[in-house]
Amino acid sequence: MNLFADIRSLVLDSLATLVSEGTLPDGLSLDAVTVEPPRDPAHGDMATNAAMVLAKPAKMKPRDIAEALAAKLADDTRIASAEVAGPGFLNLRLAPSVWQGVVGAVLQAGTAYGRSDMGRGSRVNVEYVSANPTGPLHVGHTRGAVFGDALASLLDYAGHDVTREYYINDGGAQVDVLARSVYLRYLEALGQEVAFEDGTYPGDYLIPVGEALAEAKGDAWVGQPEEVWLEEARSFATDAMMELIRTDLAALGVKMDVFFSEKSLYGTGRIEAAIEDLRAKGLIYRGVLEPPKGKTPEDWEPREQTLFRSTAHGDDVDRPIMKSDGGWTYFAPDIAYHYDKVSRGFDALIDVFGADHGGYVKRMKAAVSALSEGRVPLDIKLTQLVRLFKNGEPFKMSKRAGTFVTLRDVVDQVGPDVTRFVMLTRKNDAPLDFDFDKVLEQSRENPVFYVQYAHARVMSVLRRAAEAGIACDDATLAEADLGGLDHEAELAVARKLAEWPRLVETAARTNEPHRVAFYLYELAGDFHALWNRGNDVHGLRFIQEGDAAASQSKMALARAVSVVISAGLGILGVTPAQEMR
Template identity: 80%
Template sequence: MNLFTDIRALVLDALAALQAEDRLPEGLAFDNVAVEPPRDPAHGDMATNAAMVLAKPAKMKPRDIAEALAAKLTYDPRITSAEVAGPGFLNLRLAGDSWAGIVASVLTQGEAYGRSDMGQGQKVNVEYVSANPTGPLHVGHTRGAVFGDALASLLDYAGHEVTREYYINDGGAQVDVLARSVYLRYLEQFGREVTFENGTYPGEYLIDAGKALKDKVGDAYVDQPEEVWLAEVREFATDAMLELIRADLKLLGVEMDVFFSEKGLYGTGRIEEAIERLRSQGLIYRGVLEPPKGKTPEDWEPREQTLFKSTEHGDDVDRPIMKSDGAWTYFAPDIAYHYDKVERGFDQLIDVFGADHGGYVKRMKAAVSALSNNRVPLDIKLCQLVKLYKNGEPFKMSKRAGTFITLRDVVEQVGADVTRFVMLTRKNDAPLDFDFDKVMEQSKDNPVFYVQYAHARVCSALRRAAEAGIACDDATLGAADLSDMTHASELSVARKLAEWPRLVEIAARTHEPHRVAFYLYELASELHALYNRGNEETQLRFVQEGNPAVSQSKLALARAVAVVISAGLGILGVTPAEEMR
């Protein structure tokens, strides 16, 4: 049940009726007519912009449309009043049984309440994390992993068919550096003194890989030239790091459907096939680019290159795809990888990148646009940096990783649930401060605690009711008489519950899972306000001593809140708390 959709349908029917009466001209487009919560709850339960968006095409005054529409809407028993405000906004107040119907719908549908068929089964590929397989995931990867995983769950909840994918960047020179680093740790197992130079990775996480390599090959690679061992150690080290990454993701509750290897694109003709697709459209040519920004003709040498005409698909400049020595640029396999996604039949692609990939957005969108003949949209979401604090100071943890703080360090400090929720308390493109003290404190200022506490409070009330012999299963509560749900605090909770299906669709459409976290905090606030008011106004308490029927009506509203919180936390990958410790 989406009450906002129902009332919008009512508004559209009323507009159509005005057209039939020649009070509105025919041919008006109603696409931009919206019904939404008013900015100020005191103005009503819902508001519509219908008169404002139709005034110009109808060549009428907004207030004239609003007044005619208001008169039509009040004939419906769901609408108790329709008031014209300002230049032509229309504020609506709904009958009390509308809110009772919301509570009953939540308890009848359970966590299916709010699920949407908006996606219509469209196949969406969400690629996220995709860290180089050269070590454990760091705190920056953590944010991208949580964001991507929550977005995938949100899209699934909104009716899409979602594939979670990790692109293994194992085709570049950094994997050779990894192999050399593991080889140094391998030599240490034989008592050799080693020096980490030429960019090799000094992190202690490679010690186990060095031991494992010794167990596998013994001393076969000791004092051997690089050409003897590099290829095999490269594969061994990559596999070892992927196991480490998979373990880190599992610790965070992230499971991928697909791990796609960049290396598998080389020597298979797949890169050539993708480039040929672009060539067939006249988008590959030999040419010379202008000097990059900040360079002058004196310190830049122009040279002819093989280029992708990405400017024809919205990019700022054309992009090289082949080096002067005939080797592919780093962009070429990325083109081939996305061509593979297009060929797998996805209707929509989403890439979750780190903040340092901002310059990569337009070229990748241009490539997908060309490869799919503008059929498949690509949305690239950039996740900004995370700053860690403890005791008010920037926080440094274990040096086991060498130069960075790992995902595992963070999760082992505060747990996966806290980590995931906090990572979604800011929009993905806004910087995020992660304060270890604040995320563990029990206060309203800690959104993780506040939402979990709301769910736990409801669970506690249900346990008390059961101990008092009051039936409080969902079927019983769903059939409870809610006619006495008239207090402003109760109605405020019900109104917030009504927003959930609408919120899901907006968040899914905009690819913004943080909206779910914000909504859950607001819903928890309404629940806590109602609970606290019950300390003074005893008729609002969830459990009414000696009155099972009234208790059930109060518990029905509280239980509906818990159902929606549980569903929302499920999207975020957070386990709802049954009790607080």
């Protein structure tokens, strides 16, 4: 049940009637007609822009259309009133029975309430995290992991066929640096003194890797040149780091469907095939680029390069794909990787990158547009930095990694549920402050606690009812007489429940899972307000002593709240609290 979609259908049917009666002309497009919550709740329950968007093509005054439409809508029993406002906006108020029906619909559907077929099974690839396999995940990766995982769950909930993917950057020079670092730990494990120089990684996390390598190889590599051990050490170290990364992701509740190795693109003809595809489309050429911004001609040495004509697909400048020594630029394997995604038949691609990849967006979009001939859209979501605080002051924990705060540091401090919810309390492209004290605080200012407390309160009511001998299973509550839910505080909660299906589709359409966290906080607020009103108004208490039927009606509303909270938290990857401790 999507009440907003249902009322929009009613509006469209009423407009069709006006056309058939000759009040409106034939041939009007109704695609832009919407039904949404009004900006000011005092104006009504819903508002439609029908008269405003149809006035010009119908060559009529908006108010005339609105008044005719209002008269038609008033004939439907679901519409309590239809009021024309301003130049032609139409504000609707729905009958209490409609909101009571929402509660019943939630209980009938369970956590499937709000699920959508909007995606129609379209195949979407969501690539996220994709950290270099040179160490444990840090707090910045944590935000990308949570955002990407919640987005994938949201799209699945909205009817898409989603693949979660991690791109292993194991083909670049940084993996050689990792191998050299592990070799130093290998020597150290055999009792030699070592010094970490030339940008090698000094983190303690490589100590067990070096020890494992020493156990496997003994002293066979001691004193040997790089050509003897580098390739095998690189493979050994990469495997060890990816196992560490998988363990870190599991601690956060993230499980990938696909791990794709960049290295698999080299020496296999896959990069060449992607570039050849672009060449066949006339998009690869030899040319000379203009000096970059900020460079004067005197500071710039023009040279002929092999270029991808990315400007033909919306980029600012064309991009080099081959170095002067004949090797591929870092952009070439990324083109090949996305060529592989397109070849796998995905209908849409989403990449989740860190904030430092902002300059990479246009070129990657251009590449996918060219490779798919505009058929496959690519949406790149950038996640901004996370700033850590404790007691309001910048906070740095022990750095097992040597240079940064790890994902496991954060999860071990506050748990995966808190970590995930807090990471979604800001839009992905806005900086996020993570205060270790505030995220564990039991107050309204802490959205994690506030939402979980609402769910736990419902669970406590159901336990108390069961102890009092009142049947409160979902099947019984779904059949309860909901006609008694007529107080404004109760209807306010039902109205918020009605927004959930629409919210899911809006969030999925815009690739914005933070909207789910915001919605849950608002729903919890309406529920807590109703709970607190019950302290003063006996008739609003969820358990009405001596009246099982009335109690079941009230508990049906409470249970509906917990169902939607549970569904929303499920999208975010958070376990609903059964009780607060």
